[in-house]
Amino acid sequence: MTFPHHQETDKALNEAAARYDFVLVPGLNDSGPEHWQSFWQARHDFWRRVTQSRWNNPDIGSWIDATHRLLATCRQPAILVGHSFGALASCCVTTEERYPIAGLMLVAPAEPEKFEVEDRVPMAPLHVPTVVVASHNDPVIRFGRTVYWSKVWNADLADIGEAGHINAEAGFGPWPYGLEILKELVATIDHQRQGT
Secondary structure, eight states, rough: OHHHHHHHHHHHHHTTTTTTTEEEEOOOOOOOOOHHHHHHHHHHHEEEEOSSSTTTTTTHHHHHHHHHHHHTOOOOOOOEEEETTHHHHHHHHHHSSSOOOOEEEEEOOOGGGGGGGGTSSSOOOOSSOOEEEEEETTTTTTTHHHHHHHHHHEEEEEEEOOOSSSGGGGGOEEEEEEEEHHHHHHHHHHHHTTTT
């Protein structure tokens, strides 16, 4: 069943695809067929997705390089939607300013210390509209730490309660509410870029 507000969201995102390239940045082990990133990619043909050969190796440099390769082919400012380890890589790429990035949606960002990448993850505002989607019982990062990082990055915080790691295992398949969050981020980006 398709609800009217889902149709409105789809329409808004399809229209935004004429202004931005939408990029999925998966986390460790990629995002399987039941993961919301895969559902979103199947739902809208505008998605571009970072690919690499060693998804099981938490090497932030590999994630950054893979994201660079995709961004080099984009023709419009990119909106990165990163999950977990992919969210951390998205932050790193944004601060390098090698490619035009319009905004970030960081879903369940991984704890940098857990993967010994705290020296790579930016400890400063990201300077693009950013929303961090946080869960209270995420096994990969404590909620308080997610709040801390969202403040460091000067990001808006979308608290979605007890949602595990916001992945397929936690029951996040199609996740239409996530697309609503993305639509709001696009509106924020548009507003900022218009300078109003």
